[in-house]
Amino acid sequence: MSRSAMTPEDIAWLEARLGEAAGRVAPRGEFIARTKAAVLDGEIDDPEASTLAAAFVVTAIAAGTAAFAASVLFLMTRRRRG
């Protein structure tokens, strides 16, 4: 692994390669039209909402389980003392 300082030539070489990678990428015309219609009609499946819902369900289940375990422990402790 080289730890020497970067020269202007090193930087220029890396920048040229990174620039090449960007290329002339462009979306297909058919994609542009189809997606515009789908977005405006709300037909795109975005997992953002479902992820939030899933996170809520998981949190609720975890909280319920913790509450149940705490109740059982509390009752067991009371019985032993009683």
Added chain:
Amino acid sequence: MLQDAQGDSSLSSPASIGDPRDDKALARATRDEPALFGTLYERHVATIYRYVYYRVGNHDDTEDLTARVFMRALKHIGSYDDRGVPFTAWLYRIAHNVVANFHRDNGRHPMVSLDDIEPRETHHHDDADTRIDARADRERLTRAYHKLPEERQQLLALKFSQQLQNAEVGQIMRRSEGAIKSLYHRTLEQLRELMEADR
């Protein structure tokens, strides 16, 4: 990969981004009239597509994620706060989140592809060894790029897929221009070290 690239060239130029004040006005108007979002979409779809492609490296995922970016933007257009933040910066932040979620859900496995892209220059005068070396360099660059921390990948994507200046990148990444300049230099150093280690 480039051979697959099609589309309206007038949409693919960064110059087509348009007047940011107009973007803000349109974004505000979209809250009452969602159909106006179509204009914002047409104006920015090519630049967002190029950014996403740089991050994920294949057209199939890029199309899915680009659509998701605009779906989410339309959904949250009411929360767009235009105080000092250009609409494009807001859109890039959404794109960044969508791509980050995608990489997280896919275990951060590199989708590869920068190495699938042939460089713009032709090599009529290069010999076979030179072409093989260039190909190997691109492959090492791709692997190194995907090993970079998330924010450094984002920085390179914004600078090279969009040709944005440090100040513009700073607006999107919520950093000062100086901090971006410093981060950029460290990123190039890390990239070079990763490539050296991959020899």
